[in-house]
Amino acid sequence: MNNSTPAKSLAKPITSAANQLRVVRPETDNESGHAEKTHSTSPQSFSSESMVDARGVTKSYRRHKTSVAVLKGVDFSAEHGKMTAIVGQSGSGKSTLLHLLGTLDRPDSGEIHFANQRIDNLPARKRDAFRNQQLGMIFQFYHLLPELTLLENVIAPAMIGQSILSYFRNRSSILKRAKELAEMVGLSHRLNHKPSQLSGGEMQRTAIARALITDPKLLLADEPTGNLDQESGQSILQLLRNLNQESGLTIVMVTHDENIAMQCDALVRLKGGKVERLK
Amino acid sequence: MYKVLLCWRYLKTRWIALASIVSVTLGVATLIVVNSVMDGFTSQMQDRMHGILSDLVVETRATNGIAEPSWYIDRIRARLGDSVDGITTVVTLPAMMTFHHNGNAHTQQINLIGIDQTTYASVSDFSKYLLHPDNKQQLDFILKRNGYAPEREALQPSGWEYRSRVEQLKKDRQTELERYRQLQAKISEEQQTQIAKDSQPLSDSTTDQGADSQAKEDATQQAESNLDLLGGPAIQPIQNGGGGRVFDASVEQRIGIVLGIGIGSVRGRDAEGQVKDYFFIRPGDDVSIAFPNAGSPPRAIDELFTVVDFYESKMSEYDGTFAFVPIEALQRARGMFDPVSKQGAVTSIQIKLARGTDLNSARDSLRDEFPPSESYVQVNSWRDTQGPLLAAVQLETTILNVLLFMIIAVAGFGILATFFMIVVEKTRDIGVLKSLGAPGSGIASIFLGYGVLLGSVGSGVGVLCGLAFVWKINEIARVLEWITGREVFDPTVYYFDTIPTVIHPFTIVWVSIGAVLIAILASVLPSIRAARMHPVEALRYE
Numbered sequence: 105m106n107n108s109t110p111a112k113s114l115a116k117p118i119t120s121a122a123n124q125l126r127v128v129r130p131e132t133d134n135e136s137g138h139a140e141k142t143h144s145t146s147p148q149s150f151s152s153e154s155m156v157d158a159r160g161v162t163k164s165y166r167r168h169k170t171s172v173a174v175l176k177g178v179d180f181s182a183e184h185g186k187m188t189a190i191v192g193q194s195g196s197g198k199s200t201l202l203h204l205l206g207t208l209d210r211p212d213s214g215e216i217h218f219a220n221q222r223i224d225n226l227p228a229r230k231r232d233a234f235r236n237q238q239l240g241m242i243f244q245f246y247h248l249l250p251e252l253t254l255l256e257n258v259i260a261p262a263m264i265g266q267s268i269l270s271y272f273r274n275r276s277s278i279l280k281r282a283k284e285l286a287e288m289v290g291l292s293h294r295l296n297h298k299p300s301q302l303s304g305g306e307m308q309r310t311a312i313a314r315a316l317i318t319d320p321k322l323l324l325a326d327e328p329t330g331n332l333d334q335e336s337g338q339s340i341l342q343l344l345r346n347l348n349q350e351s352g353l354t355i356v357m358v359t360h361d362e363n364i365a366m367q368c369d370a371l372v373r374l375k376g377g378k379v380e381r382l383k
Numbered sequence: 384m385y386k387v388l389l390c391w392r393y394l395k396t397r398w399i400a401l402a403s404i405v406s407v408t409l410g411v412a413t414l415i416v417v418n419s420v421m422d423g424f425t426s427q428m429q430d431r432m433h434g435i436l437s438d439l440v441v442e443t444r445a446t447n448g449i450a451e452p453s454w455y456i457d458r459i460r461a462r463l464g465d466s467v468d469g470i471t472t473v474v475t476l477p478a479m480m481t482f483h484h485n486g487n488a489h490t491q492q493i494n495l496i497g498i499d500q501t502t503y504a505s506v507s508d509f510s511k512y513l514l515h516p517d518n519k520q521q522l523d524f525i526l527k528r529n530g531y532a533p534e535r536e537a538l539q540p541s542g543w544e545y546r547s548r549v550e551q552l553k554k555d556r557q558t559e560l561e562r563y564r565q566l567q568a569k570i571s572e573e574q575q576t577q578i579a580k581d582s583q584p585l586s587d588s589t590t591d592q593g594a595d596s597q598a599k600e601d602a603t604q605q606a607e608s609n610l611d612l613l614g615g616p617a618i619q620p621i622q623n624g625g626g627g628r629v630f631d632a633s634v635e636q637r638i639g640i641v642l643g644i645g646i647g648s649v650r651g652r653d654a655e656g657q658v659k660d661y662f663f664i665r666p667g668d669d670v671s672i673a674f675p676n677a678g679s680p681p682r683a684i685d686e687l688f689t690v691v692d693f694y695e696s697k698m699s700e701y702d703g704t705f706a707f708v709p710i711e712a713l714q715r716a717r718g719m720f721d722p723v724s725k726q727g728a729v730t731s732i733q734i735k736l737a738r739g740t741d742l743n744s745a746r747d748s749l750r751d752e753f754p755p756s757e758s759y760v761q762v763n764s765w766r767d768t769q770g771p772l773l774a775a776v777q778l779e780t781t782i783l784n785v786l787l788f789m790i791i792a793v794a795g796f797g798i799l800a801t802f803f804m805i806v807v808e809k810t811r812d813i814g815v816l817k818s819l820g821a822p823g824s825g826i827a828s829i830f831l832g833y834g835v836l837l838g839s840v841g842s843g844v845g846v847l848c849g850l851a852f853v854w855k856i857n858e859i860a861r862v863l864e865w866i867t868g869r870e871v872f873d874p875t876v877y878y879f880d881t882i883p884t885v886i887h888p889f890t891i892v893w894v895s896i897g898a899v900l901i902a903i904l905a906s907v908l909p910s911i912r913a914a915r916m917h918p919v920e921a922l923r924y925e
């Protein structure tokens with residue numbers, strides 16, 4: 105399919121927005137630069153290669169005064185450039201963990217680190233920007249915006265990350281990149297269709313293209329194939345694997361499917377609020 | 384950018400939300416209609432109230448009035464300087480008018496106003512309300528030949544044409560009556576001599592003659608009652624300065640008087656429901672007016688006046704009570720004229736202010752000039768005279784505005800509910816936007832912008848509807864009349880048959896700003912709610 109060249113072409117327009125995120129950015133943008141750095145201040149030893157990691161994370165939900173502990177001290181780490189799968193029974197807290205990694209929620213205790221920078225305690229603005237610039241997320245139910253066309257859905261994160269002025273300045277490169285991504289996911293002929301006119305697989309492809317528009321470092325996928333038939337599930341998976349292998353995109357994927365899980369570089373199981381490393 | 388895009392898309396895909404805006408629209412439209420009609424009424428009413436009143440009045444209630452008006456006028460001019468546009472002196476007094484109609488004498492209470500016809504027009508719009516076109520130019524208190532408001536059929540004939548015709552008829556009746564009287568006298572004379580001649584009665588001839596005289600008596604009574612019907616008994620001629628000469632009403636007039644149209648006519652409907660005026664006094668008729676003289680104690684004096692014109696200011700209060708006569712005639716009749724100084728006393732001095740002069744401050748400075756403790760005059764503006772009525776109208780407008788704004792506020796709650804529903808409906812999208820990194824403020828501004836858009840569209844449409852309604856209000860009123868079968872403005876009650884409207888651009892501006900503001904206020908809470916939504920819970924929302 106496609107390689108990393110389109111990613112580089114977009115790198116320029118978003119640098120100004122990314123500059124505000126210096127805290128969360130790795131010291132070197134260079135992809136090979138990660139090897140030299142080690143995190144010395146951390147009490148635990150985490151691999152410098154880890155893209156995102158959770159350290160002793162707990163999370164519980166209060167429901168009618170009774171508190172349900174979902175995560176009871178999770179240590180998790182996804183390595184740079186690897187594809188990590190999270191499995192576990194329904195209700196074991198996979199989605200919860202993914203949301204914590206994606207700063208959509210905050211842990212009760214413990215820390216979330218992204219490229220060796222703590223991100224869970226950042227102010228809301230910075231977390232919003234982090235999600236926008238560094239992160240791509242795809243969900244089981246696609247979560248496209250029904251009022252927008254496929255193309256508009258794809259460029260939505262780029263629009264969110266930029267002011268109207270800079271959006272119009274970079275419009276042509278954003279549109280070019282969006283079309284490349286649509287091409288990559290095989291939907292370039294349906295740019296003006298609304299999500300309601302697309303099939304499940306097509307919607308998930310659109311969601312992937314949307315997740316990639318800001319050229320993120322990390323892709324979080326919550327059961328991306330959960331709602332799809334075997335065939336389209338496989339093709340989505342193929343797409344993700346290609347992204348991982350050709351562009352070196354770090355992927356953390358929650359899945360129910362043992363088969364898919366086995367194909368990943370790393371595999372963890374959530375059980376009883378703890379993480380077991382299987383692979 | 385996504386905010387604008389989403390706002391726009393939400394507006395485009397949710398036209399139904401406009402339904403909630405329609406309530407605001409209707410409120411705005413009603414507010415505009417009501418305000419413009421009320422303003423129309425108010426300005427017409429003020430025009431009318433002010434019509435025959437001057438701006439300021441310096442008046443006294445003393446029976447003999449202000450003896451030296453020129454001294455006052457000098458002081459007023461000195462005090463107000465250039466702000467005085469016109470000034471005139473007036474004698475007003477309560478009076479009782481008697482006129483004859485269908486053989487009956489009618490009396491009515493009026494306000495007799497003696498005016499200086501040359502200067503009175505400089506302080507009020509009086510002359511434009513007169514019926515005769517020549518009098519509109521310059522009132523001279525002289526009866527015109529004809530031509531009183533030719534478009535009013537009910538008023539024809541009037542003037543000299545009418546007067547001489549009536550006098551001619553009266554004279555004819557008089558002579559006929561005279562002839563019968565003479566005839567009767569002759570007959571009875573003949574009878575007397577007959578009786579004296581032959582004392583023995585001749586039965587057959589007596590009965591014959593008795594029947595004959597009976598018939599003649601009947602005829603006499605008939606003639607008399609006819610005369611009554613025509614114009615009542617002949618009015619006692621008063622010599623207006625003429626020494627011993629007999630007054631010939633068919634070619635001479637008495638002192639002229641201008642009556643309010645309400646004194647001399649009634650407005651009603653005929654059998655077909657058409658509005659009709661009926662004049663029981665016409666220009667050319669004589670009326671008798673009793674009023675107090677300036678003596679102490681005052682004695683009533685009676686004068687005859689010839690109606691030379693009517694005025695119609697369309698203020699029933701004025702039209703039904705004010706009667707204007709030349710000031711000099713009134714001064715002489717009341718004994719207010721000083722033959723030595725050649726100056727007549729007046730009861731009030733009326734002042735017209737130059738354009739742009741503040742009415743109240745001018746009044747206050749005159750009050751300062753003539754403090755009640757030192758002088759016996761009072762200073763009032765026309766607004767003081769009509770104060771309660773104006774205040775009532777003002778209050779009515781204010782209350783209506785408050786009520787209608789309440790309605791718009793209620794509509795605002797409708798928008799609030801609709802917006803909450805939309806936010807709830809969009810919960811998942813909000814979660815998605817947050818997961819894509821949209822800040823809370825951005826999400827809030829989507830919904831705020833949506834509110835602004837809807838509010839603007841709603842109030843824009845409302846303003847257009849309101850203006851169209853006002854523009855076609857008389858046609859709409861006619862349709863309503865046709866549907867309901869009853870007249871919206873009964874011309875026998877109101878003096879106008881079209882609804883007066885005045886549109887103040889300022890009203891439209893604040894009304895539409897108010898409506899947009901309500902829409903914005905109503906969208907603030909839902910926006911805040913949207914912004915505060917927890918991304919994970921929003922994503923989970925089914």
Ligand SMILES: Nc1ncnc2c1ncn2[C@@H]1O[C@H](COP(=O)(O)OP(=O)(O)OP(=O)(O)O)[C@@H](O)[C@H]1O
Binds near residue numbers: 167172195200
């Ligand atoms: N907002 C919430 N309030 C209360 N309990 C919650 C809330 N969100 C999640 N939970 C509970 O937390 C537990 C973990 O939920 P989570 O969605 O992470 O499970 P999961 O592993 O993703 O399950 P699935 O495979 O079905 O998606 C569940 O028992 C769920 O009921």
Ligand SMILES: [Mg+2]
Binds near residue numbers: 200326
């Ligand atoms: Mg889940």
